[in-house]
Amino acid sequence: MLLGKIVHLKLLMHTDVEKLYRIIQRDPSITSYLIGGLNTLRDYERIVKKTLAEHQAGTVFPFVVIDNRFNQIIGSSRLYNYQAKERTIELGHTWYAPEARGTLVNTECKWLLLQYAFETLNVVRVQIKTDLRNQRAQRAIEKLGAVKEGVLRNERQLDDGYVRDAVVYSIIATEWSEVSENLQARLSQLI
Helix, strand or coil: CEECCCEEEEECCHHHHHHHHHHHHHCHHHHCCCCCCCCCHHHHHHHHHHHHHHHHCCCCEEEEEEECCCCEEEEEEEEEEEECCCCEEEEEEEEECHHHCCCCHHHHHHHHHHHHHHHHCCCCEEEEEEECCCHHHHHHHHHHCCEEEEEEEEEEECCCCCEEEEEEEEEEHHHHHHHHHHHHHHHHHHC
16 A cells, blocks of 8 residues: 555555446546546456456556545556566556546655655656647646657557557656655645
8 A cells, every 4th residue: 555645545456446437437538548448347347357467467556546535536547567677667547536636636646656666666767658639647747747758659549449649758767856856845835
């Protein structure tokens, strides 16, 4: 478990599927830029089953985001594509309930995940990708202090057939101290 003042992150479990899916049902726009199709509860169960198998293999660290005030799940995020030998990982698959957007939830969630990646897993690079069309995510990633590296053209075809371009960002180990200080300062000013 990763503990913050606003949220805490716990490893995703199969028992979380229905709670997460209920959030998605309240606001279908959540799935606008997600890679996997989430049209039904069964779709989400399939994705969680695959994710939990990847976690068992040691390549994915999937978390649910829990609001500390109400002890209620408000979203999901993960570290994935962990390459222990190369010491790299990706951060993503992040989404939140509408009431959590525009708050410090994302700032604290990302700080907790980045801290885990750099200080526990001892990675040298965290990569973050987002759909080129997703301007909100790009702004949020840039607020973290990640460096924009470029655009991967035709990065993948989505379930709906759309071929997306992905914007690639990264934070490297030598930047982590400054990024961490900036995120903590943002959190302390507004908490």
